[in-house]
Amino acid sequence: MLGWESELFQSVKSIEYVCYRASEATDEELQRLLRELPGAGVTLIELDAGQTSPEPETTLLLAGSARTLACAQGTPMATIGYGKLVAVGEEAHIANVEGVDNRICEEETRGKVSGKVTDLQPDILVEGFDEVDVQFLDRIMKRAQGLPWITVVTPRCYLREITLDDMDDLFALYEQPGITDYTEPLYERPEEEQYTRDYIDHMYRFYGYGMWLVCDRMNGALIGRAGFSHQDLGDEIVLEMGYIIGVPYQRQGYATEVCQKLIQFARENLSDFGTLNCFVEPGNTASHGLMKKLQFEQMGTVVISGKMMMRYVLELC
Numbered sequence: 210m211l212g213w214e215s216e217l218f219q220s221v222k223s224i225e226y227v228c229y230r231a232s233e234a235t236d237e238e239l240q241r242l243l244r245e246l247p248g249a250g251v252t253l254i255e256l257d258a259g260q261t262s263p264e265p266e267t268t269l270l271l272a273g274s275a276r277t278l279a280c281a282q283g284t285p286m287a288t289i290g291y292g293k294l295v296a297v298g299e300e301a302h303i304a305n306v307e308g309v310d311n312r313i314c315e316e317e318t319r320g321k322v323s324g325k326v327t328d329l330q331p332d333i334l335v336e337g338f339d340e341v342d343v344q345f346l347d348r349i350m351k352r353a354q355g356l357p358w359i360t361v362v363t364p365r366c367y368l369r370e371i372t373l374d375d376m377d378d379l380f381a382l383y384e385q386p387g388i389t390d391y392t393e394p395l396y397e398r399p400e401e402e403q404y405t406r407d408y409i410d411h412m413y414r415f416y417g418y419g420m421w422l423v424c425d426r427m428n429g430a431l432i433g434r435a436g437f438s439h440q441d442l443g444d445e446i447v448l449e450m451g452y453i454i455g456v457p458y459q460r461q462g463y464a465t466e467v468c469q470k471l472i473q474f475a476r477e478n479l480s481d482f483g484t485l486n487c488f489v490e491p492g493n494t495a496s497h498g499l500m501k502k503l504q505f506e507q508m509g510t511v512v513i514s515g516k517m518m519m520r521y522v523l524e525l526c
Contacts, residue, residue, distance in 0.1 A: 223351055224346055233292055438451060489521060505521035
């Protein structure tokens, strides 16, 4: 990470300690990671030396064996399993962190370890530590703590996952004039809160991406919403990019700035979809102009939820 991105990460970093055993840290990439962590403000705790973490709630345990994993028993420590804990077989979910596609599913990892069902399972299993950095570890920590990920950073904004604490600001955003002219309104408050709970559990936790909040980097204020969803077109399910920008921030280039970063994110992490799609109502002249600026290609029309929409497509590869 560079400059202001690194500063932003440091301001929201929740991981403070990493526990490990030197006897298990034989992989070169893991050794590289351990060398980098102190420079990122993380204190290493070496279990073979008899050290213990003073703050388990901000500690992540790197466990290469059941013996090491047992150190987390009865504690709030987040855990990553590797080495002997990586089960061989279809019943184990392995998070492929090479390239870090963010498709992390903790629930799937709570299955079999080394072929035996155990009571204590790591939050995630990894085959190796290629491309793993402190930000990846911090995201596992945030999942364990129930905290939102910051996923995309632009010069003026950052995008993060929604929480139930954002409901007041979210409803205020959708009450601004014109916001729901071309996007679906929110549900009533109780239903929207339940929808958000389910979305956090089933979209963020399973895929690692979704629709995020757009926040002002200067003060953290909610200024919009943007991200990705899956659109069922009947004969195919495609990746869709969506966005709204609050009225006080419109006509200042925020939509372009955010969408350019979303396109970059999609190309780096979601290229398996092949294309990125946007669906725009005929009367939404601002979005049609944005599609042209972002070099999307118009590909006819489709009907979505009873509305005629113009389909725009951008190749990700």
